[in-house]
Amino acid sequence: MFLNNHSYYSLRYGTMAENELLELAQAQGCSVFPLTDINNTSGCLNFIRRANEYSITPVVGIDFRNNAQQCYVCLAINNQGFLELNNFLSKHLHANQQFPDVAPKFQNVITIYPLKKVFAIEKYTFAKNECIGVSLQDINKLQFSKFKQYKDNLVVLHTVSFRHKRDFNIHRLLRAIDNNTLLSKLPKLQQGSIEHSIVSTSEIEKKFQDYPHILKNTTEVLERCSIQFDFSNTKKSQNLATLYESKALDFEKLVALCNEGLPKRYDVVTKTIKQRLQKELSLIKLQNYVSFFLINWKIIQYAKSKGYYYVGRGSGANSIVAYLLEITDVDPIELDLYFERFMNLYRTTPPDFDIDFSTWDREDVTRFIFETFGSEGQVALLGAYVTFQYKGAVRELGKVFGLPKYEIDKLCSGKFNYKQLDELSSLVLRYANYLQGRPNYISIHAAGILISEQPIHYFSATHMPPKGFPTVQFDMHIAEDVGLYKFDILGQRGLGKIKDAIAIIEKNSPEITLPNIHNAKPFFIDKQINDMIARAECIGCFYVESPAMRMLLKKLGVRDYLTLVAASSIIRPGVAKSGMMREYILRHKNPERRKKAHPVLWDIMPDTYGVMVYQEDVIKVAHHYAGLDLGEADVLRRGMSGKYRSREEFLAVKEKFISNCREKGEQDAVIFEVWRQIESFAGYAFAKGHSASYAVESYQSLFLKCYYPLEYMVATVNNGGGFYRTELYFHEAKKLGGIIHPPCINKSHVDTIIEGVNIYLGFQHLQGFEKRNMIHVLRSRAEKKFTSLNDFIERVPMSIEQLDILIRVNAFRSLGKDKRTLLWEAYYKYNHLAVDELQPQLFKVGTKEFVLPEFTITDLENAFDQLELLNFTLYNVFSLLETPPTNRCLVADLKAFKNKVITIYGYLVTAKNTSTHKGDRMHFGTFLDQDGQWLDTVHFPPVAKRYPFKGKGVYRITGKVVEEFGFLTIEVIKQERMGYVSDPRFDMTYNRKAFPKLNRSVSVKKIPEEEPRG
Structure with a gap:
């Protein structure tokens, strides 16, 4: 009797999970029950999967609505009908179009028009698969309506969205959130009715007792519908089945590719290698994963043809077939990797590859996948559900109830006495608990792409997020349930560093021939690289630069590939927490310990x-x-x-x-x-293959840093850095011999560049400097370099505020004038000339030179300008202290003070917050000493509470020097953040002399007026 039923996947409308809806149906004695969410199919597959548990035959469809106004309810007669519905819904979602008043002539779909809608659009002809839906409230209208004569087309259409009043209240709150309005101002047209609650089948039969033919038609509609998907453990993969017309040809191609790869990967092909290859090929064929490997291979071939760098990782690195196809760069024979971890006869979840590309290349690879495999709509991004989290729900509900911001902030913080809250605040908290965990909207899986044998709309409708690729309306768990196994294409900055570093080296030193970066084996035995790892000089290098990893590398004394593979895994929280990391270090360093x-x-x-x-x-x-x-x-x-x-x-x-x-x-x-x-x-x-993949990429990065350190650090900066702030990578480049220059109008680009040992900061590092102005500068400079401030102003129109940024960061230093003089000239010129940023000047404007006093600019003033404009300074931060350090204690001195209390000064790099097993907060600090060397600290709970971190800056640290496995740290006893000197730019005398923009009364009338020249 129920043809229109909503789950909470009727997003920001419905209130029940699929299983709750099924429980409701079972309680009403239903044997057949549909799910028809509003403009959404997220719940359909799981509804079908779970229905058998409740002895219910599932039916799926869609309640098509424009905004909240119902157009028609459609039920899929079979799987082809579901495909038709998904095609129709997706077309309108992609184009953001409203649904027409009349549905298309579906072949395998039953379309039900609400009686009110039929009246409104004056529809008088109905096909065999079209019905008129009569609600419990519309029976009286039907009696006096001309539509009463359509006896074969009339059905019961009672909407079920709620179980009780609380569900209805939740619904209204969701609608207010969706409409971004106060609950008291929520329009009636934007919400459902309390009458859309579940009623008993006996009540429906009683209401329609004078219309038995309507009850009969409704039952027949449900009986006509049947949909089938295989969710069993023995289900077939729904992924694209073949690439080369048949499974036999696919397997021949896979074998041929492996044979081609053998001599490329192995100097000697041993019996062990051949046996391992044969074993894997047999299992891959048996498990129907031949096309899976070939698709990944084809993706890699495209990436290589475009010069994209990539890393295949995860348990897929346990496969020699993946190694031979160059999907991964990890040799599973060398590491004795367990292929059964990736694929075995007993595994109930699908294996997959994680393939990383640089962030910049990933989008093009995704486009290639859609164009190559999706000609018939077989490709889509995998969806993900963003659910309401408690604090987010509190904030949303607080706005809906009209609470002031400070009250919402208080409720989110949890710092309140519940008994003292007013009624509205109590309601916010109560309903936030109800909303927690419910889906809020559909997003995109971080990496998953589906490539199916059937059109993707066979399984789900798709929507079009900002990325511009169709995205299914279910998540990875549902995809796996139905046999759709994802391909993971991820973005990773580390690969961008490798790619850009190589490009910089090839551009600046074309005579150098770099080795094949994908063949990392020579790097594993390179003494210089391994010595660098043992010293933990890995800043900027993938996965091995963090303070914790730096500590572990030193404690272990890592100087080979296999130990780095282990280190990549034992650093993980689970291994460390269990005590296995410490035990591994003990056994690694002490053979006697291994006897335990x-x-x-x-x-x-x-x-x-x-x-x-x-x-x-x-x-x-x-x-x-x-x-x-x-x-x-x-x-x-x-x-x-x-x-x-x-x-x-x-x-x-x-x-x-x-x-x-x-x-x-x-x-x-x-x-x-x-x-x-x-x-x-x-x-x-980690899977061992995953750790090995990380170790390979680490060695690739380490090779570049070892032999081309400055180029690598520039590439690191241009790819968003890594674990640390940008300034730390410039600091590292300075330690490695680089000379760091602020942005320069005649040298710099958007990104940072390097010329020899000179590194010029990119314009992108200037806080508040607009991208369009960066482009204007570069386009104009491409014609010729700038020769004067006037030349710059004439050729690059921009506001005085934007020009001020360039001058104060000293970007005009190549012109031979100090920046204070340039500021006087710039503000004078802008006071006398209207500059249109979008309109170049028709005539060149000449100016007569005039004499200004000789200005003195201190390093201190430059440092504060850099702090403001770059968010860091290229000067020594210790020189900014109001009270200079009282000692020169350095990290290099710590060994002499082992187990003693010392005082040392450190510039804060990062602080990691963690908890003891009792739940008390403690910290691990990372600083730079006065010589720029790494200083590590431990702040136990009492100290962490009494002497908290207070942001960036230099700290005076007193603590005990301790050593563990050769690694020195300071157990902090107390610390204080040192104050900087007063900013000299805001001294009033300084302001009057240096900054005309802060002193508009300055007279410059004696300076000659400008005259136009043709």
């Missing part, structure tokens, strides 16, 4: 001294130590990575793990310690 390893664990993981470090270690331990089969072991692996749905499934495997170990005679203390280590991974451990 459990014999079975040592046999399973000799390369990591019997310590679990990687995700596949869990599979190995579960399989070999606890006797679980590979399928059960993979449940543990998925459980620890957070990619499982059923916590019960995970707990069942835990029980079997423990019971199996007890049966083998293991002691409970050992069993529970091993289990604790497994559980502590908690989604943070």
Whole structure:
């Protein structure tokens, strides 16, 4: 009896999850029940998947509405009908068009026009698949209507959006949020009616007792509809099945590509390599993943043809086939990588590759995928649901209820006494709890792309977000459920650094022939690179530059590829939290310590001294130590990575793990310690192949930094830096011999450039300097360099405020005049000449030179200008202190003061906030000493509370020097942020002399007027 039912995927309208809707239907004794969300199909597949649990035959459709006004409700008779509906909805969503009053002549769809709509559009002809929907409230209207005669077309159309009054209240709040209006001003036309609540089937039958034919028609409509998707564990992949016309040809191509890759990747093709390749090819063919590999290969071929740098990572790096196809650069034979971690007969979740491109190249690769594989609408970006979070819901509801900002801020902070809140504030908090976790809007998955065999609209409608690519209306979990397995195409700044560094080197030094960056093996054995890693001189390099990684590299004394692979994983929070990181360091540095390893664990993981470090270690331990089969072991692996749905499934495997170990005679203390280590991974451990991929990219970055340090640091800056602020990368370049210059009108570009050892900051670093003016400067300079301020003003029209930025950062220094003189001239000229930024001057304007006093500009004034305009200074920050440092204690001196209390000065780089196991806040600090060397500090909870960080600046730190595994840190006892000197630019005497814009009364009448020259 129910033909129009909404879940909360009727975004900012509906109130129930799919399962709640099914529970409602089951309670009413329904055997067939539709889901018809408003202009959305997000819930359809999961509704179909879950319906069997409630003994309900699912029907899906769409409630088409313009704004909140209903046009018609459409039900898919079958899968082809669902495709038709998705095509129609997507077309209008992409174009942001309203739906027509009359629906298209669908072939496999039942279209139901509400009686009110039929009256409004005066529709009098109806096809076989078109109905007139009569609501409970419209029965009396029908009795006196000419539409009463359409007996075969009349059906019951009772909308179900709510269960009770609370749902209706939530609905009204959602509508107010969606319309960005106060609840009290929400128009009636923008909301549903409380009458759209669930009613019993007996009540419907009673209301329509005089119209049995309507009840009969309604039942027949539902019986005509049937839709099928396979959600079983044995479902077929719905991805694009073939690239070369048949599966046989695809497999031949894959084998041929592997054979081509063997001599490129291996100098000697051993029996082990051949056996591994044959094993993988057999399993890939058996699992129907041949096209999956070929699609990834084709994407990589395109990237290589365009000169794009990439990294294939994730568990896909465990595959020799991926290595031979150059999808990854990790040799699984060298690292003894476990292919079953990527693909096995027992794995219930799909394998995938994570392929990183630079941020700039990723969009073009995405476009290539759509054009190459999506000619028939088979490609879409994967969607993601953005849900209401508690604080966000409080803020939205506070606005809806009309609370003032300070009151909303107080509620968001949680710093209030609940008993003292007024009624409105209490309502905000109560309904924020109801909204929490509900979908708010559909976004885009960070990386996922779907490439299906069928048109993507077979599964879902698509919308068109700002990225400009069609995006499905469901997330990765639903995609996996139905057999659509994503391709992950990610953006990563580290690859942009590599690409740009190589481009800079090739441009500035064309005589240099760089090695193939994708063949990283020679870098692994390069002594200079490994010595640099051991010294932790890795600033700017992918994944190994953070303070924690720098500490770990020094503690381990990393100077080879395999140890760096391990370090890339043990730095992860799960490994560190479990104590396995410390144990690994102890065993790495002390062979005697390795004897404490459990014999079975040592046999399973000799390369990591019997310590679990990687995700596949869990599979190995579960399989070999606890006797679980590979399928059960993979449940543990998925459980620890957070990619499982059923916590019960995970707990069942835990029980079997423990019971199996007890049966083998293991002691409970050992069993529970091993289990604790497994559980502590908690989604943070890497697959070994993933760590190896990161280590490869790290070595590629390290090679460039080792041999071309300045070019690499410029590329780092131009790609948005990395872990640290931009100024730290300029500091690093200075340490490496670079001479850093502020922006220059005759040298600089938008990006930072390098000439020899001279590095010129790009205009992009100027705070508030507009992009269009950067472009104006570069276009004009391309004709010839600027020779004077007047020449610049005539050729590059811009406001005095924008010109002021350039002058004060000393960008005109190449003209031979100090910036204070230039400011006088600029403000005088702009006071006497109207400058139109969009209109170049028709006539050149000459000016007579005039004499100004000789100005003195101090480094201190320049430093403060840079702080304002660049957000950092190229001068020594310690020279800005109001009270100079009382000592010259440096990081180089710390070893002599081990276990002693010292006072040292440090410029704050970054501070990491964390919590102890008791929940108390503590910090790890990173500073630069007076010589620019790295200083590391630990702030335990009492100190962290008493002496908090107070932002950027120089701190006077008193603490105890401690050493662990050769790494020196300071356990802080107290710290204080040192004050800077007063800004000399705001001294009034200075202002009157230096800045005419701050002293409009200055007279310059004696300066001759300008005369136009033809």
